[in-house]
Amino acid sequence: MFSHDRVWAAIDALAERYSLTASGLARRAGLDPTTFNKSKRYAADGRARWPSTESLAKVMDATGASLDEFMALVRGEAGPFQSVASSTASSRSVPLLGLAQAGAGGFFDDGGFPVGQGWDVVEFPAGPAEATYALEVSGDSMLPLYRDGDTLIVAPGASVRRGDRVVLKTREGEVMAKILHRQTPRTIELLSMNPEHPNRTFDTSEVEWIARIVWASQ
Numbered sequence: 001m002f003s004h005d006r007v008w009a010a011i012d013a014l015a016e017r018y019s020l021t022a023s024g025l026a027r028r029a030g031l032d033p034t035t036f037n038k039s040k041r042y043a044a045d046g047r048a049r050w051p052s053t054e055s056l057a058k059v060m061d062a063t064g065a066s067l068d069e070f071m072a073l074v075r076g077e078a079g080p081f082q083s084v085a086s087s088t089a090s091s092r093s094v095p096l097l098g099l100a101q102a103g104a105g106g107f108f109d110d111g112g113f114p115v116g117q118g119w120d121v122v123e124f125p126a127g128p129a130e131a132t133y134a135l136e137v138s139g140d141s142m143l144p145l146y147r148d149g150d151t152l153i154v155a156p157g158a159s160v161r162r163g164d165r166v167v168l169k170t171r172e173g174e175v176m177a178k179i180l181h182r183q184t185p186r187t188i189e190l191l192s193m194n195p196e197h198p199n200r201t202f203d204t205s206e207v208e209w210i211a212r213i214v215w216a217s218q
Helices: 004-017 022-028 053-063 067-074
Strands: 091-098 120-125 133-136 151-155 165-170 175-183 187-191 200-203 207-217
Touching: 004 022, 004 053, 004 067, 022 053, 053 067, 151 165, 165 187
Parallel strands: 091 133
Antiparallel strands: 091 120, 133 151, 151 207, 165 175, 165 207, 175 187, 187 200
């Protein structure tokens, strides 16, 4: 049921999923830290206050959560992934590699799946049975969405749609994390997460593989 209490509960659940407080979630989304405080959820006269659609859009943009994931939380469902902090019993190990290393040869097959030596492992909450791996962010090229040390969970078999965060590898060996803006039979257009870094456009013949970022943790 789409209600005031369920929407705010979904925001709290989303914050917990990323090991954040409500204030921390607001900061990560570039909002005033008090935006999601419990004191802001009702007016002085008792009238219910709803979060703005702009605030919700910024939260999903900052966390990488999809609208479907958020609506699952509104409905009280667990959603595709659980918080790392909420369950260690259901976690599993996935291959881990530094994003800066990913351009070197021998780490991926032609489909973008991990192969070869040099991978570490990281514990990840058990989700769908699809193959996943983790890339660790280094540097500030993906601010404000992802910071140095954040871990990105990538699912090379997941479908990719406009607006998704993705990892792309070119046939020249360059690996990058961007936002998919447009994909046609001829070209792939990517938006940079950091406005100080340029957007990129590639001919499809230049791209070895593209994979969706399905989760991120700090």
